[in-house]
Amino acid sequence: MGGAKMDFGPAVDARAGAEGTRLDLDDVCRHFTVGGGVVKALDQVNLHVDESAFVVVLGPSGSGKTTLLNLVGALDAPTSGTIRLAGVELTTASRAELIRIRRRTVSFVFQSFNLFPGLTALENVQFGADVAGRAHAERVAAEVLEQVGLGERGRHFAHQLSGGEQQRVAIARALATGNPILLADEPTGELDFRTGVQILELLRAQAEAGKTVVVVTHNREISRVAGRVIELSSGHIVADRRPEGGPAPLADLHW
Numbered sequence: 001m002g003g004a005k006m007d008f009g010p011a012v013d014a015r016a017g018a019e020g021t022r023l024d025l026d027d028v029c030r031h032f033t034v035g036g037g038v039v040k041a042l043d044q045v046n047l048h049v050d051e052s053a054f055v056v057v058l059g060p061s062g063s064g065k066t067t068l069l070n071l072v073g074a075l076d077a078p079t080s081g082t083i084r085l086a087g088v089e090l091t092t093a094s095r096a097e098l099i100r101i102r103r104r105t106v107s108f109v110f111q112s113f114n115l116f117p118g119l120t121a122l123e124n125v126q127f128g129a130d131v132a133g134r135a136h137a138e139r140v141a142a143e144v145l146e147q148v149g150l151g152e153r154g155r156h157f158a159h160q161l162s163g164g165e166q167q168r169v170a171i172a173r174a175l176a177t178g179n180p181i182l183l184a185d186e187p188t189g190e191l192d193f194r195t196g197v198q199i200l201e202l203l204r205a206q207a208e209a210g211k212t213v214v215v216v217t218h219n220r221e222i223s224r225v226a227g228r229v230i231e232l233s234s235g236h237i238v239a240d241r242r243p244e245g246g247p248a249p250l251a252d253l254h255w
């Protein structure tokens with residue numbers, strides 16, 4: 001990353017208690033009724049993540065990855081089953097509790113970065129801190145931007161940044177919330193290999209610093225660097241494994 005020294009921690013603020021990074025899905029189904037038929041985007045999914053971890057959800061197109069991420073991020077509700085996030089049951093949570101979860105517990109990073117085009121990099125990052133209600137949001141934003149190696153780019157707008165830089169700003173915006181759970185939907189999908197590896201390095205460092213990081217991808221190579229790999233096929237978890245010998249070094253990746 002341009003030789004910039006990156007200091008990633010502390011990544012989790014004091015709000016992340018013992019339950020802070022827990023995910024629990026029990027018998028979760030998400031079915032869609034379309035034109036008289038039913039699409040079982042997720043069917044009887046059970047998943048428990050009880051430690052801060054770098055989890056990759058791997059599956060082909062249409063296997064249910066985005067559906068799963070939307071449910072875990074409290075952006076969608078299951079047709080049946082229960083989901084607990086940081087100890088809070090989403091399926092019975094009040095609207096106020098759901099808003100709080102979205103602001104203070106979980107953060108998203110998307111394939112297409114989704115930066116606000118009219119805001120500078122620093123303002124985009126500050127938005128994350130503001131939404132989470134953090135004190136000294138501007139100072140937090142400046143620190144986090146520095147952590148992702150973009151301290152010099154704070155006044156730049158999205159169109160003045162490379163794709164990899166935009167994704168680092170998007171990750172900084174998610175980190176500026178201080179939220180303990182980070183969800184990333186194909187975060188390297190629009191990036192070249194070298195830049196993609198830098199983004200994975202950044203995300204893995206967050207897990208090492210105490211967050212739960214869930215990355216969804218169709219790219220099997222990416223799953224090699226995870227501490228845990230959940231494989232989805234046609235809405236079912238068909239494998240849940242920890243790579244033998246631990247996660248592969250990022251230098252071993254090729255795609």
Ligand SMILES: Nc1ncnc2c1ncn2[C@@H]1O[C@H](COP(=O)(O)OP(=O)(O)OP(=O)(O)O)[C@@H](O)[C@H]1O
Binds near residue numbers: 064068
């Ligand atoms: N709102 C919806 N209405 C109807 N069907 C849906 C809806 N959302 C998703 N689906 C269907 O559910 C299945 C899973 O979709 P999902 O987007 O979760 O897959 P995915 O693994 O993320 O795919 P991709 O890698 O292509 O993004 C697909 O068959 C999709 O067509």
